[in-house]
Structure formats: structure tokens, C-alpha cells
Amino acid sequence: KQEVTQIPAALSVPEGENLVLNCSFTDSAIYNLQWFRQDPGKGLTSLLLIQSSQREQTSGRLNASLDKSSGRSTLYIAASQPGDSATYLCAVSLDTGNQFYFGTGTSLTVIP
Amino acid sequence: GAVVSQHPSRVICKSGTSVKIECRSLDFQATTMFWYRQFPKKSLMLMATSNEGSKATYEQGVEKDKFLINHASLTLSTLTVTSAHPEDSSFYICSAAGRIAGQYFGPGTRLTVT
Numbered sequence: 001k002q003e004v005t006q007i008p009a010a011l012s013v014p015e016g017e018n019l020v021l022n023c024s025f026t027d028s029a030i031y032n033l034q035w036f037r038q039d040p041g042k043g044l045t046s047l048l049l050i051q052s053s054q055r056e057q058t059s060g061r062l063n064a065s066l067d068k069s070s071g072r073s074t075l076y077i078a079a080s081q082p083g084d085s086a087t088y089l090c091a092v093s094l095d096t097g098n099q100f101y102f103g104t105g106t107s108l109t110v111i112p
Numbered sequence: 113g114a115v116v117s118q119h120p121s122r123v124i125c126k127s128g129t130s131v132k133i134e135c136r137s138l139d140f141q142a143t144t145m146f147w148y149r150q151f152p153k154k155s156l157m158l159m160a161t162s163n164e165g166s167k168a169t170y171e172q173g174v175e176k177d178k179f180l181i182n183h184a185s186l187t188l189s190t191l192t193v194t195s196a197h198p199e200d201s202s203f204y205i206c207s208a209a210g211r212i213a214g215q216y217f218g219p220g221t222r223l224t225v226t
């Protein structure tokens with residue numbers, strides 16, 4: 001069974017810092033990996049989707065990398081802002097149209 | 113992009129009553145819909161997978177008689193929490209996948225059972 005782990009569980013940084021969130025998964029035979037943002041009491045906002053054949057995706061200040069063979073992904077956030085404060089979830093899917101296996105999440109606080 | 117809606121966004125009910133949550137794919141046909149549950153400060157756990165026109169497949173530990181799932185059309189799946197109890201209070205999120213690439217998540221429904 002696929003297990004997804006995220007480290008750290010919580011992170012607090014001053015505004016302007018660059019930071020890295022980590023995600024690891026036990027079964028490397030994934031179809032894709034997705035990073036989500038979740039604000040308190042809200043649903044999921046998709047940030048970046050990486051297909052298994054890709055190594056990274058970028059959107060604005062966000063960059064996600066994927067090393068499928070080692071079962072790892074990182075989400076890099078540049079020049080963090082207080083508005084980036086949220087919980088970040090990574091999730092992997094084993095096939096198109098299949099369920100996502102979610103990580104445990106990293107709660108990020110960016111201090112003004 | 114594809115849009116998935118959920119209704120209601122919030123519901124409060126009394127213990128012992130049943131609550132129905134709808135998940136709709138607004139601009140695509142969803143051949144498969146997934147229902148997830150999220151406890152406070154926890155990650156999302158898959159409850160069940162439903163394919164249009166067939167019975168849902170439940171994950172281990174999820175009571176199928178308590179969480180009734182119906183996927184009667186390509187754009188609608190419903191989750192009914194029967195005889196709800198306070199421990200059923202949670203955030204329920206659906207996602208939909210279809211012939212288009214990708215899987216899209218609804219905004220979630222906050223259920224509170226008093």
C-alpha cells in the first residue's frame with residue numbers, strides 16, 4: 001500500500017525566506033504527484049501537478065521536483081510571504097483516474 | 113479547468129438524523145468519483161470509490177451501511193451519512209475523474225453532528 005510522508009510537520013519562517021517542503025512515498029510506480037494548498041477549514045487548491053515522466057514543474061514562486069526512483073518530491077517556495085501560510089499536502093496517484101494517496105501535510109507559518 | 117462542486121458547504125445536524133452531501137462535476141463527465149474524509153489536523157483518507165452506474169467500493173474500515181454512496185449519473189454522486197453521530201463530524205471532500213485528463217477536487221463539506 002502506498003504511504004506518503006511529509007517532513008516537517010510544521011514550519012515557521014520569517015517573511016522573505018526561501019523554504020523547502022519534503023514529501024516521500026513508498027511505491028515509486030506512481031502516475032503523477034500533486035501538491036495542494038489547504039487553508040484552515042477550506043478545501044484543496046491545486047498548486048502543481050508533476051507527471052511521472054517529468055522532473056519538475058514551476059509556477060511563479062513555486063517549484064516542485066520529482067525523483068521517482070527515490071520516492072521523493074520537494075516543493076520549493078521562494079521569497080515567502082505571510083499569505084503563503086497554510087497547510088501544504090502532497091498526494092500521489094498510481095494511475096490515471098485513480099485515487100490519490102495523501103501525505104500528512106506540512107503546516108507553514110510565514111511571520112511578517 | 114474542470115470544476116467540481118459540493119453541496120452543502122456546511123451542515124449541522126442532530127444526532128440520529130441522516131445527511132446527504134452532493135458532489136457534481138459541472139463541465140465534464142465523471143466516470144469515477146472519490147469520497148475522502150479529513151479529521152481535524154489530519155490528512156485526507158479515502159472512504160470509497162464510485163463508478164457511474166455501479167456499486168461503490170469502500171475502503172477497509174468504512175461502514176457501507178452508514179455511508180451510502182450513489183453515483184447515478186455521470187455528473188452527480190451523493191454521500192449519505194445515515195444515523196449520524198458526533199464522531200461522524202468531519203470534513204468530507206469529493207473528487208471526480210473522467211475521460212479528460214486529471215482528477216478534480218470539490219471544495220469540501222463541513223459536517224457537524226450535535
